[in-house]
Amino acid sequence: MNLTLHVWRQKGPQDKGKLETYQAKDVSPDESFLEMLDEVNDHLIKSGKDPIAFDHDCREGICGMCSQVINGRPHGQQELTTVCQLHMRQFKDGDEIFIEPWRARAFPIIKDLIVDRSALDAVMQAGGYASCHTGGVADANDLLIGKPVADYAMDAAECIGCGACVAACPNSSAMLFTSAKVAQLAVLPQGKPEARRRVQAMTKAILDEGFGNCTNHYECEAACPKGISVKFIAKLNREYIKSMVPSSAE
Amino acid sequence: MILDGKAPTGPIETSWDRHRFDMKLVNPANKRKFKILVVGTGLAGGAAAATLGELGYNVEAFCYQDSPRRAHSIAAQGGINAAKNYPSDGDSIYRLFYDTVKGGDFRAREADVWRLAQVSNNIIDQCVAQGVPFARDYAGYLDNRSFGGAQVSRTFYARGQTGQQLLLGAYSALSRQIKNKTVKMFARREMLDLVVVDGVAKGITCRNLITGEIESYWGDAVILATGGFVNVFYLSTNAMGCSATAIWKATKKGAYMANPCYTQIHPTCIPQHGDKQSKLTLMSESLRNDGRVWVPKRAEDCGKHPNQIAEEDRDYYLERKYPSFGNLAPRDIASRAAKEQCDDGRGVGDTKRGVYLDFQAAIDRVGQPLIQQRYGNLFDMYEKITDENGYERPMRIYPAPHYSMGGLWVDYHCMSNIPGLFVLGEANFSVHGANRLGASALMQGLADGYFVIPYTIAQYMASITPGQIKEDHPEFKKSAEEVKGQIDKMLSIKGKKTVGELHRELGSVMWEDVGMARSDASLKHALQRIPEIRDEFWNNVNVTGTAGELNQQLENAGRLADFLEFAEMMTKDALHREESCGGHFRTEHQTEDGEAMRDDENFCYAAAWEFKGVDNEPELHKEPLKFENVKLAVRSYK
Ligand SMILES: Cc1cc2nc3c(=O)[nH]c(=O)nc-3n(C[C@H](O)[C@H](O)[C@H](O)COP(=O)(O)OP(=O)(O)OC[C@H]3O[C@@H](n4cnc5c(N)ncnc54)[C@H](O)[C@@H]3O)c2cc1C
Ligand code: SF4
Ligand code: FES
Numbered sequence: 001m002n003l004t005l006h007v008w009r010q011k012g013p014q015d016k017g018k019l020e021t022y023q024a025k026d027v028s029p030d031e032s033f034l035e036m037l038d039e040v041n042d043h044l045i046k047s048g049k050d051p052i053a054f055d056h057d058c059r060e061g062i063c064g065m066c067s068q069v070i071n072g073r074p075h076g077q078q079e080l081t082t083v084c085q086l087h088m089r090q091f092k093d094g095d096e097i098f099i100e101p102w103r104a105r106a107f108p109i110i111k112d113l114i115v116d117r118s119a120l121d122a123v124m125q126a127g128g129y130a131s132c133h134t135g136g137v138a139d140a141n142d143l144l145i146g147k148p149v150a151d152y153a154m155d156a157a158e159c160i161g162c163g164a165c166v167a168a169c170p171n172s173s174a175m176l177f178t179s180a181k182v183a184q185l186a187v188l189p190q191g192k193p194e195a196r197r198r199v200q201a202m203t204k205a206i207l208d209e210g211f212g213n214c215t216n217h218y219e220c221e222a223a224c225p226k227g228i229s230v231k232f233i234a235k236l237n238r239e240y241i242k243s244m245v246p247s248s249a250e
Numbered sequence: 251m252i253l254d255g256k257a258p259t260g261p262i263e264t265s266w267d268r269h270r271f272d273m274k275l276v277n278p279a280n281k282r283k284f285k286i287l288v289v290g291t292g293l294a295g296g297a298a299a300a301t302l303g304e305l306g307y308n309v310e311a312f313c314y315q316d317s318p319r320r321a322h323s324i325a326a327q328g329g330i331n332a333a334k335n336y337p338s339d340g341d342s343i344y345r346l347f348y349d350t351v352k353g354g355d356f357r358a359r360e361a362d363v364w365r366l367a368q369v370s371n372n373i374i375d376q377c378v379a380q381g382v383p384f385a386r387d388y389a390g391y392l393d394n395r396s397f398g399g400a401q402v403s404r405t406f407y408a409r410g411q412t413g414q415q416l417l418l419g420a421y422s423a424l425s426r427q428i429k430n431k432t433v434k435m436f437a438r439r440e441m442l443d444l445v446v447v448d449g450v451a452k453g454i455t456c457r458n459l460i461t462g463e464i465e466s467y468w469g470d471a472v473i474l475a476t477g478g479f480v481n482v483f484y485l486s487t488n489a490m491g492c493s494a495t496a497i498w499k500a501t502k503k504g505a506y507m508a509n510p511c512y513t514q515i516h517p518t519c520i521p522q523h524g525d526k527q528s529k530l531t532l533m534s535e536s537l538r539n540d541g542r543v544w545v546p547k548r549a550e551d552c553g554k555h556p557n558q559i560a561e562e563d564r565d566y567y568l569e570r571k572y573p574s575f576g577n578l579a580p581r582d583i584a585s586r587a588a589k590e591q592c593d594d595g596r597g598v599g600d601t602k603r604g605v606y607l608d609f610q611a612a613i614d615r616v617g618q619p620l621i622q623q624r625y626g627n628l629f630d631m632y633e634k635i636t637d638e639n640g641y642e643r644p645m646r647i648y649p650a651p652h653y654s655m656g657g658l659w660v661d662y663h664c665m666s667n668i669p670g671l672f673v674l675g676e677a678n679f680s681v682h683g684a685n686r687l688g689a690s691a692l693m694q695g696l697a698d699g700y701f702v703i704p705y706t707i708a709q710y711m712a713s714i715t716p717g718q719i720k721e722d723h724p725e726f727k728k729s730a731e732e733v734k735g736q737i738d739k740m741l742s743i744k745g746k747k748t749v750g751e752l753h754r755e756l757g758s759v760m761w762e763d764v765g766m767a768r769s770d771a772s773l774k775h776a777l778q779r780i781p782e783i784r785d786e787f788w789n790n791v792n793v794t795g796t797a798g799e800l801n802q803q804l805e806n807a808g809r810l811a812d813f814l815e816f817a818e819m820m821t822k823d824a825l826h827r828e829e830s831c832g833g834h835f836r837t838e839h840q841t842e843d844g845e846a847m848r849d850d851e852n853f854c855y856a857a858a859w860e861f862k863g864v865d866n867e868p869e870l871h872k873e874p875l876k877f878e879n880v881k882l883a884v885r886s887y888k
Contacts, residue, residue: 012799030523030637038528038750045748045794045803053802055316057489059529061631062414063320085634110460111800118437121317125429129422130381134301134700135372137379141336144390153383154409157418161319190381 001027001093005040007052008100010109017109019098029089033076034059034066036088053112061085061225064160067167068113069100074164074223082162082225102163104172106210117163119209120177126205127198128181130190143189156184158226168223171212176220178202179236180228186239196243203240253506253858253873256661257361262879263344266365269662270705274712281306283716286707287454287469288312289441289496292321293413293692294675295475296420297699303432304423305704307711310467311424311433312456314440314491314805319421322477322489323695326413327534327628328397329405330692332370337394341402343367350690351880353399353580354655354683355832355848357509357856360879361662362680369701370693374406376700380419384408397688398517398535399580399887405689410534410627416692420699439465440805442736443729444472444500444671451671452719455729457737459805462798464733466726470716471670471707474500475699478654478676480513482813482820483765484757486651487519487532493809494816497658497677501819505666506858506871508679509656510816511824514686514833515766516652517584520635520645521604530650531635533607533628535688538577540612540621541645543568543584545605549595556598556606556644567591575887582685582832582846583887585649589766590844592648599646608644649766653691655682655833656823659858659873663706664698667858670714672707674698679856684832737797740807745790749806752791756783756810756817764821769837773825780821784814819859819868826870829853850882 003024010017024040031039034056041051057065066083070076076086091097099113107115145153157180165176182199185191191198214233221230258265276284285308288299296318299311313321333346346367351358374392378384384406385393394403408415427433438459445453445466453468479494480486501507518533544564546552551559567587569576579587588605591597598604613621618641622629629640636646658666658673660680665672675695682690763776787810795801830839830846831853839847854875859868 028524028526031526032528035526035528039526042748042750045792046746048794050794051803053800057315057320057491058322058325059490060325060531061634062411063315063322063324063489065315065320080630081634085631087634087637089637114800117316121319121425121435121437124319124422125425129426130379131426132376132379132423133304134297134376134423134704137375140334140374140378140384141391143378145386146390147386147388150383150386150390153381154385154415157383157408157415158411160324160414161317184383185381188381188383190379 001029001088001091003027003091004096006096006098009052009112012111013108027088029087031088032059032084033070033086033088034084053114055114056084059084062160064162067102067115067162067164069102069167071098074102074167075225080225080227102167104166104211106172106174107163107166119211120161120163120174122209123174123178123202123205124181127194127201130185131194132190145188149187153184153188155229156180156232159228160226162225164223164225165220166211168219169212170217170219171215173214173220174206174211175214175233175236176224176228176230178206179232182239183232183235186235195239196247199236199239199243251871253659253871254661255359255873256663257359258662262360262364265361266368273705273709276708276711278306282308284308284470284711285310285468285717286471286473287467288473288475289454290321290475290477290677291318291424292323292475292477292675293417293420293695294699295473296321296417296424297696298473298475298674298703299433300420300423300427301700301704302707303427303430306432309427309433310436310469312436312439312441314438314459316437318424318435318437319418321417322492323417323692324414325489326692327410327532328536329395329407329412329689330373330416331397331404331689332374332406332693333367333404334371334374336392337403339402341404345402346370346404348880349400350681350687351683352885353685353687355685355846355885356683356850356854356877356882357512357831357875358681358683359875360877365702366681366694366697369697372701373693373696377416377419380422382408382415382419395536395539396578398538398578398584399687405536407536410625413692416696420696441496442499442733442808444503445725445729446503446668447719447723447725450669452723453721453726455726455733457733460800462801464730466721466730468720468726470714471672471710473672473674473703474658474677475674476677479816480651480654482756482817483651483760484753485522485527485530485761487516487530490529493812495809495812497673498812498816500658500666500668500671501861503668505668505671506659506860507656507819508659508856508858509823510820511827512655512684512833513651514581514653514655515585515649517581517588517649518607518647519650520632521599521601521648523600531631532650532652533632533645533647535581537607537625537628540624541577541607541609542566542611543577543605543607545591545596545598552596552598552602565596572887579887580685580687585766586835588649604646604648606644607647609640610644613641651761653686655679655684655686659856663709664703665706665710670710672703674703684834736808736811737804740791740793740804740811741797743789743791743793745792747786747790748792749803749810752783752787753810756780756814759783760817764824767835767837768824770825773821776821777818777825780814780818787811787814815864819861822868823857823859827853827857854882
């Protein structure tokens with residue numbers, strides 16, 4: 001099939017950036033979206049132009065590196081799918097496709113479709129961990145965790161940190177991302193001792209990093225390639241309120 | 251030269267404990283005077299950086315992705331082994347040790363494997379304490395499954411995302427240290443050279459992938475944990491950025507490259523379609539717990555819909571050939587068996603390079619919901635890529651390059667022959683021998699990072715004075731100039747071929763000639779072709795853009811340039827090893843029924859190659875391998 005692409009090109013953070021149009025010819029339905037772009041890039045290089053810069057690594061839908069807004073939707077229109085796992089059979093001959101980077105204040109554009117998502121790391125550094133030292137921990141089976149709890153924690157832990165939720169949110173909120181980590185650690189016995197401190201530190205960090213507030217649009221859940229549920233946002237809110245109530249120990 | 255692996259002697263059961271006691275310590279107050287550079291923040295590097303930071307060392311960590319959470323360890327699906335014996339099915343440290351030595355076809359160092367098996371149990375405890383959500387049963391106990399090459403259930407898993415969850419565990423430990431300022435993280439940095447001063451590793455040269463700046467970093471020790479190099483085949487299960495660059499640059503600075511010819515071809519990948527493909531996707535080997543592998547008995551049936559091929563017309567060749575392990579035969583054996591069936595004209599799918607992995611019997615036995623629960627995400631992934639539903643018709647699988655058992659040579663301390671240069675995880679050669687069993691790479695990465703290097707590096711640190719050589723030393727400038735020189739050269743060629751095209755060319759030579767089976771003739775053919783492609787690269791590549799900006803073509807070109815040199819050494823290693831073992835199958839050396847034939851008399855050693863310049867023969871150093879606890883035997887899975 002043959003496609004027309006409108007791709008966001010921006011040389012650097014200071015550059016204004018604009019959409020440019022390219023043709024993608026003889027695209028096979030079995031190709032992935034990124035393989036289609038590889039081909040376009042090969043043509044650009046051969047005609048002496050700068051290829052389109054985009055982030056990607058695993059191409060298996062798990063590293064969370066790829067990040068493109070396709071026809072207005074982060075990762076494209078197919079549900080539960082990262083760009084690298086989006087296949088061209090999802091498109092038709094003659095389609096026009098708009099390709100843009102994640103847009104959010106906390107994610108400055110570096111070049112073309114590449115943005116800086118280090119703000120997500122900063123949120124994790126604020127408390128997205130259980131503070132255990134290496135070695136000297138108890139036997140793994142000393143902490144019993146029932147299957148429903150383990151499954152709940154795993155559902156939350158599936159977040160790949162891609163930032164599509166932020167890109168999809170009208171407020172550029174990182175609530176879904178943060179809630180997933182908070183919820184995972186809040187239900188596990190290992191994470192409980194620090195739960196109050198964690199939720200406070202992480203919610204503060206999302207504001208400090210320039211993410212917006214959550215006003216329940218649920219666009220994040222719709223865009224998330226891993227199906228992270230907004231129920232975790234509710235859990236984060238509960239954890240937050242709980243953390244405000246003074247505990248008898250403090 | 252004969253190399254000494256410095257493995258402890260005496261009874262193996264206590265070797266690591268005795269050795270740990272004998273090693274020197276660094277006083278806690280002195281630790282912060284030492285600076286350690288950790289290149290790579292996957293399982294091995296992430297765990298090492300976090301643990302060394304926690305111990306009080308000054309750590310600087312580097313990765314080429316935008317965040318340590320994206321290292322390729324994240325892609326591991328199946329699971330991680332440990333000798334916990336929770337299911338009481340007869341597992342023990344000794345059995346894990348035994349399986350690993352045998353699985354590696356007797357080409358690993360016994361003491362290192364013992365240590366790995368011993369600390370495997372600590373790894374599971376550590377990860378659980380971090381909040382890694384391993385699968386549990388209703389009573390709350392950890393669940394296990396089995397993997398290729400083992401007859402016990404010792405594999406711990408987190409759905410089909412074990413690597414991701416373990417990496418997030420290490421990443422969270424690392425995040426905590428970054429917050430505590432014991433670790434300074436440098437993301438989007440690519441190490442392009444090792445700085446060696448008077449024979450000792452003292453730093454690295456990096457390119458800042460955003461600004462293009464060439465940066466120098468000094469350290470009292472350098473740890474490479476940069477993962478695997480099977481992208482030398484172009485199509486592989488590795489991420490696009492995986493490369494040999496870091497370890498190859500170290501090789502050019504004098505580190506020995508050990509057993510590069512031992513590359514693992516994984517049996518359960520989604521077959522290639524079309525010629526524009528950029529990578530192959532792995533389907534976790536755990537699928538072979540419930541999936542039965544078969545091809546039609548008759549070539550005429552291969553074009554039929556699989557569900558129309560009667561039971562008696564199917565050849566369940568793994569169950570037939572290896573009755574005691576059946577579908578769980580180790581990877582090298584299962585891969586070769588698949589290739590044999592296809593070479594025999596009984597492959598399935600458009601390309602005839604595929605075999606079936608069939609879940610019908612398992613679905614009939616336990617029901618689809620349970621299968622879905624066990625492997626659901628893999629079925630989804632399969633459907634996305636192939637547009638076929640694996641519950642309704644058997645999946646198609648084919649072997650693909652997957653893992654590098656070889657890597658930089660290290661001694662028992664994980665230190666290379668260059669003092670101060672340590673190598674962890676997939677980047678070193680140590681524990682897998684000629685073949686890696688499933689679920690043991692994750693184990694090795696974390697063992698090295700959490701439980702080995704914190705001890706062994708202290709021994710080295712206690713022998714040096716901290717901070718003696720810094721970035722102002724002339725070697726740093728020299729290294730930076732060299733790196734810049736190579737970059738300028740690549741940018742100046744302005745030829746006709748893209749990096750991608752040349753990488754494909756190299757890949758097809760490597761796959762055809764140095765792939766699943768090699769012969770004297772095929773290897774010699776590769777040795778003729780590789781320099782030709784390398785020449786073409788240096789005369790006809792077209793790298794667009796400039797050095798002083800984010801330039802992905804330039805990144806890829808640099809990685810390919812290194813592959814083009816590395817590939818030659820890998821092929822030479824394969825040519826010199828006149829035997830078949832594990833992932834290295836020389837067609838001249840097989841038994842009558844097509845099994846690998848090892849030659850212990852002449853090849854029971856690790857081959858460590860010293861680089862002598864691009865156009866010169868590398869020099870071979872041997873580390874003889876002694877098997878005192880597991881008897882050298884023909885590896886049979888029948
Ligand atoms: C698809 C797939 C599935 C797998 N499944 C399993 C499984 O189920 N069980 C199992 O045990 N094993 C599995 N493996 C193998 C296992 O995942 C890897 O061997 C292991 O994770 C490697 O870890 P590592 O820390 O050595 O390297 P990696 O995780 O690859 O990390 C490499 C690090 O080095 C950095 N790096 C590399 N080069 C440079 C450079 N030049 N400069 C700066 N940084 C650099 C990268 O940024 C990264 O941080 C699988 C592998 C793949 C590919
Ligand atoms: S919650 Fe979903 S969309 Fe957001 S970062 Fe995680 S995986 Fe991506
Ligand atoms: S490239 Fe890794 S998730 Fe898309």
